[in-house]
Amino acid sequence: MEWFETLAIEEAHKKPRAWLRYVDDTFIIWNHRNAELDTFLKHINNVSPSITFIMEKGVNNKLPFLDVLVKRTDTKWETSVYRKSxxxxxxxxxxxxxxxxxxxxxxxxxxxxxxxxxxxxxxxxxxxxxxxxxxxxxxxxxxxxxxxxxxxxx
Structure with missing residues (x-):
C-alpha cells in the first residue's frame, strides 16, 4: 500500500493536505473543491485495477474514522468516541x-x-x-x- 499511495499521490494533479491510513481505512484532509475531490478519487482508482477506494464525505463537519468521530469547528478539530447507529x-x-x-x-x-x-x-x-x-x-x-x-x- 505504501508504494501505491506514493505513486497515486505523486501523480495527482491536486493532492490531499493529509493522508492517514490504518490497514485499509484512509482519512484525508482535502483543501480543494469537492469536484476536485471526486477527480482525485477517480485518479486513485485508476492507478491499479486490484485496488478500489470508496469515499465517505463528512456530514455537518463530522466524519467517523475507525472508533473516532472527527468534527471540524471554525478553529480546531474535535475528536470523540464514535459508535455506529x-x-x-x-x-x-x-x-x-x-x-x-x-x-x-x-x-x-x-x-x-x-x-x-x-x-x-x-x-x-x-x-x-x-x-x-x-x-x-x-x-x-x-x-x-x-x-x-x-x-x-x-
Missing amino acids: THTGQYLNQKSNHHQSTKRRIIKTLLDLAFELCNTKKGLEKELGFIKNDLQRNGYSRLMVEQALARRQQ
Missing part, C-alpha cells in the same frame, strides 16, 4: 460467569478509549456519561465504575 450498549453482564478481572478490564478499556479519543472536556464528560449508563444497564455497580475511573484519572 447499531450500537446497543450491551457488554458482558456483571453477573456473568467470568472472572472479575475480565469485567474490570472491560471498564478499563472503555475508560482508556474515552480518555485517548476525546480531546475536549465536554466530549470526555459526555463519553463518561455513556460509559456509566451502559455499564449500569449491564449490571455493574456505580461504585465499581467510579473506582475504575478514579484509578484511570490518577
Whole structure:
C-alpha cells in the first residue's frame, strides 16, 4: 500500500493536505473543491485495477474514522468516541460467569478509549456519561465504575 499511495499521490494533479491510513481505512484532509475531490478519487482508482477506494464525505463537519468521530469547528478539530447507529450498549453482564478481572478490564478499556479519543472536556464528560449508563444497564455497580475511573484519572 505504501508504494501505491506514493505513486497515486505523486501523480495527482491536486493532492490531499493529509493522508492517514490504518490497514485499509484512509482519512484525508482535502483543501480543494469537492469536484476536485471526486477527480482525485477517480485518479486513485485508476492507478491499479486490484485496488478500489470508496469515499465517505463528512456530514455537518463530522466524519467517523475507525472508533473516532472527527468534527471540524471554525478553529480546531474535535475528536470523540464514535459508535455506529447499531450500537446497543450491551457488554458482558456483571453477573456473568467470568472472572472479575475480565469485567474490570472491560471498564478499563472503555475508560482508556474515552480518555485517548476525546480531546475536549465536554466530549470526555459526555463519553463518561455513556460509559456509566451502559455499564449500569449491564449490571455493574456505580461504585465499581467510579473506582475504575478514579484509578484511570490518577
